Amino acid sequence: MLSSVVNTVLLYLADLGYFGIALGLMIEIIPSEIVLSYGGYMISQGTIGWPLAVVAAVIGGLFSQLFLYWFARYGGRPLILKYGKYLLITEHHLDLAERWFVKYGQGVIFGARFIPVVRHAISIPAGLAKMDQTKFSVYTILAIIPWSILFLYLGETLGTNWRSIKEVAAPYTNGILIAAVVMIVLYVVLKKRQRTT
Numbered sequence: 001m002l003s004s005v006v007n008t009v010l011l012y013l014a015d016l017g018y019f020g021i022a023l024g025l026m027i028e029i030i031p032s033e034i035v036l037s038y039g040g041y042m043i044s045q046g047t048i049g050w051p052l053a054v055v056a057a058v059i060g061g062l063f064s065q066l067f068l069y070w071f072a073r074y075g076g077r078p079l080i081l082k083y084g085k086y087l088l089i090t091e092h093h094l095d096l097a098e099r100w101f102v103k104y105g106q107g108v109i110f111g112a113r114f115i116p117v118v119r120h121a122i123s124i125p126a127g128l129a130k131m132d133q134t135k136f137s138v139y140t141i142l143a144i145i146p147w148s149i150l151f152l153y154l155g156e157t158l159g160t161n162w163r164s165i166k167e168v169a170a171p172y173t174n175g176i177l178i179a180a181v182v183m184i185v186l187y188v189v190l191k192k193r194q195r196t197t
Contacts, residue, residue: 040155
């Protein structure tokens, strides 16, 4: 069951409509799955519509990741280690994300968006490596769109039962996780073949 604090924040965001979805995803006070499923609930109530809800989700999700990217790119690792805890990013998360980025390359940005823990932290090694911002944004958007559509759809389908999103979404998120890992493995294999030819 959601805490009263989360409920209060969601009600506040609901009053802001599309901007509330974007803001909720941008500041990440509560997990994106909950913000998006509540957005789906608002769609079911006719408060907001599908196309702009997806646009708001993409804008909010992208800026959330760009903030981490800029933070790392212009602040460097020492700043991340000093202030990362306030962004819920530990040194372990950073080390893991850096290993993924170094091992799998820039293309991992897309697949990693679907992997717990790595999902948010992967923006940091991209920033530290000064990855091209346009390419970073494109990979991020391509991952945000299906994720947002899934949770908006589930939230709309659940309607007033949107609070049970975690249990309902589990089979989907597990499937997405497996697909993301397979995608990353295929990407790595193709990269290795390109290097050897």
